[in-house]
Amino acid sequence: MQERRQKVIMLADAESFYASVESVDNPSLRGKPVAVCGDPALRHGIVLAASKEAKAFGVKTGQPAWECRRLCPEVIFVRPHMSRYLEVSLEMTRIFEQFTDRVVPYSIDEQFLDLSGCEGLWGEPAEAARRILRQVREETGIRCRIGLGESPLQAKMACDRFAKKRADAFFELNSDNYAAHVWPLPIGDLFGVGSRMKAHFKRMAVRRIGDLARLPREIPRRRWGVNGLLLWLNARGIDYSTLQPGEAAERKGVGHCATLPRDYASPQEIETVLLELTEEVCFRVRALGKRGTTVHVYCRGADFDRPTGFSRQKKLPEPGSAAPEIYPTARQLFHRHWDGRPVRALGITLSGFTDRRCEQLSFFNRREALDSLSAAADEIRGRFGPTALFRAASLTPGGQLFNRAKLIGGHER
Ligand SMILES: [Mg+2]
Structure with a gap:
C-alpha cells in the first residue's frame, strides 16, 4: 500500500x-x-x-x-x-x-x-x-x-x-525541519511549558527545547508522569492528537451584525433592522437544524468620542428558530437598554442551541405552524434568493435587507 x-x-x-x-x-x-x-x-x-x-x-x-x-x-x-x-x-x-x-x-x-x-x-x-x-x-x-x-x-x-x-x-x-528550527529555542517557548515547569527544567540544566528532546524519554516520564512524557513528545515535534471537526458544528451561537449606512435615531427604523437581522439569524439557525434558547442584542452608538451602546442577552420563554419567537424578546431587550441616542451598528445573536429533532412537544404553542411557515419561506428564499420573500417593513426607509443582500451577493447562501 x-x-x-x-x-x-x-x-x-x-x-x-x-x-x-x-x-x-x-x-x-x-x-x-x-x-x-x-x-x-x-x-x-x-x-x-x-x-x-x-x-x-x-x-x-x-x-x-x-x-x-x-x-x-x-x-x-x-x-x-x-x-x-x-x-x-x-x-x-x-x-x-x-x-x-x-x-x-x-x-x-x-x-x-x-x-x-x-x-x-x-x-x-x-x-x-x-x-x-x-x-x-x-x-x-x-x-x-x-x-x-x-x-x-x-x-x-x-x-x-x-x-x-x-x-x-x-x-x-514539519518533521524534517522541526529540530533545526525549534530545538535552539529556550525551553519556555515550548507549548505546554508554564513558569513552574520552566523552573523545574532550569534546575535540571534543561535550557533549550533541544536539551529536553535529547534526554532519554524515561527521565521526564519518571519525574512528571504523563505530563512529562507529553512535553518530551512536544519537544520532538510529535503530537498524536487529532482535530475533532464535530466541534465546529457545535457552534455556540449564530450572529449577524449590521453597520448602518447612516446613524439611526428613529425607533421604527431601528426595529426594522432588528427584525431583518433576526430573520437572517433564524434562517441560519434553522439551516443548522437547531433552535436557540438565548437571544443577544448588540447596539453601538454613533458617537465615537463618547462610546455608548450595550451588549445584553436574555433567555427566551421557549427555544425558537423563527423570527416571531425571537423578535419580541430582542425588541424588548433593545428598548430596555437603549439610551435613545443615535445608533451606528446593531447585532443579533442566537445561542444556547437545542436540537430540533429531539425536543419536548408542547400542546399550546404555535411551533408547528411556525415551523412549516419558516420551512416554506426558506425554500422560496433558497430557490429565488434572499429578497424573493421579505417583510413589508424592509420597504420602509430604515430597511437594510436590499443593501445587505447586494453586499452579501451570491457568496453567503
Ligand atoms: Mg491573536
Missing part, C-alpha cells in the same frame, strides 16, 4: 484581534496606538488587546490601564465589544469552511484547519495558506498569521514562535 501523505494542519491566528476589529469598525483608529480596555477610568482597568502601534511602545495584554498610559501617553482607549468580536470570529470560521469542512476553533482568535488532501483544490499547503490569508483580509479587514504543520502542535509552534516574526506572517514546520 502506498504510504499516506502526512496531515496538513493550519493554525490561523488573528493579529491583535480585538484592536483590529475596533480599527475595522472605526477607520479613524487605523495606524494609531489603540488599547482595548475594560474601563480606563478605573485604576484596575486592564488592557485586553493592543494594536501593533501600541505594542511598539511596550503596551501588552494584561497591563493595567495606568501603566499603558505611562508607556504610551497618546494611546486611545476603546471599550470592548465582545459580541462583535464573536461575530467576526464566526465570519472567519465561515471563510475557513469554504476551504475545508474540518475547522476547529481553538479560541476566539485562533482556529485550526485540517487541509489534508485538499492540495488538488487549493494547491500546495503554503499556497492555500496565502489564499486563505488574503480572503480573510479582504472580507473582514483582519490580518491573520498562519502556522503550518503536520499536527496541531507543529502548526501552533510554527504560528506562535515563527510566523509572528515574519513579514509574510507565515511559517511551516
Whole structure:
C-alpha cells in the first residue's frame, strides 16, 4: 500500500484581534496606538488587546490601564465589544469552511484547519495558506498569521514562535525541519511549558527545547508522569492528537451584525433592522437544524468620542428558530437598554442551541405552524434568493435587507 501523505494542519491566528476589529469598525483608529480596555477610568482597568502601534511602545495584554498610559501617553482607549468580536470570529470560521469542512476553533482568535488532501483544490499547503490569508483580509479587514504543520502542535509552534516574526506572517514546520528550527529555542517557548515547569527544567540544566528532546524519554516520564512524557513528545515535534471537526458544528451561537449606512435615531427604523437581522439569524439557525434558547442584542452608538451602546442577552420563554419567537424578546431587550441616542451598528445573536429533532412537544404553542411557515419561506428564499420573500417593513426607509443582500451577493447562501 502506498504510504499516506502526512496531515496538513493550519493554525490561523488573528493579529491583535480585538484592536483590529475596533480599527475595522472605526477607520479613524487605523495606524494609531489603540488599547482595548475594560474601563480606563478605573485604576484596575486592564488592557485586553493592543494594536501593533501600541505594542511598539511596550503596551501588552494584561497591563493595567495606568501603566499603558505611562508607556504610551497618546494611546486611545476603546471599550470592548465582545459580541462583535464573536461575530467576526464566526465570519472567519465561515471563510475557513469554504476551504475545508474540518475547522476547529481553538479560541476566539485562533482556529485550526485540517487541509489534508485538499492540495488538488487549493494547491500546495503554503499556497492555500496565502489564499486563505488574503480572503480573510479582504472580507473582514483582519490580518491573520498562519502556522503550518503536520499536527496541531507543529502548526501552533510554527504560528506562535515563527510566523509572528515574519513579514509574510507565515511559517511551516514539519518533521524534517522541526529540530533545526525549534530545538535552539529556550525551553519556555515550548507549548505546554508554564513558569513552574520552566523552573523545574532550569534546575535540571534543561535550557533549550533541544536539551529536553535529547534526554532519554524515561527521565521526564519518571519525574512528571504523563505530563512529562507529553512535553518530551512536544519537544520532538510529535503530537498524536487529532482535530475533532464535530466541534465546529457545535457552534455556540449564530450572529449577524449590521453597520448602518447612516446613524439611526428613529425607533421604527431601528426595529426594522432588528427584525431583518433576526430573520437572517433564524434562517441560519434553522439551516443548522437547531433552535436557540438565548437571544443577544448588540447596539453601538454613533458617537465615537463618547462610546455608548450595550451588549445584553436574555433567555427566551421557549427555544425558537423563527423570527416571531425571537423578535419580541430582542425588541424588548433593545428598548430596555437603549439610551435613545443615535445608533451606528446593531447585532443579533442566537445561542444556547437545542436540537430540533429531539425536543419536548408542547400542546399550546404555535411551533408547528411556525415551523412549516419558516420551512416554506426558506425554500422560496433558497430557490429565488434572499429578497424573493421579505417583510413589508424592509420597504420602509430604515430597511437594510436590499443593501445587505447586494453586499452579501451570491457568496453567503
Ligand atoms: Mg491573536
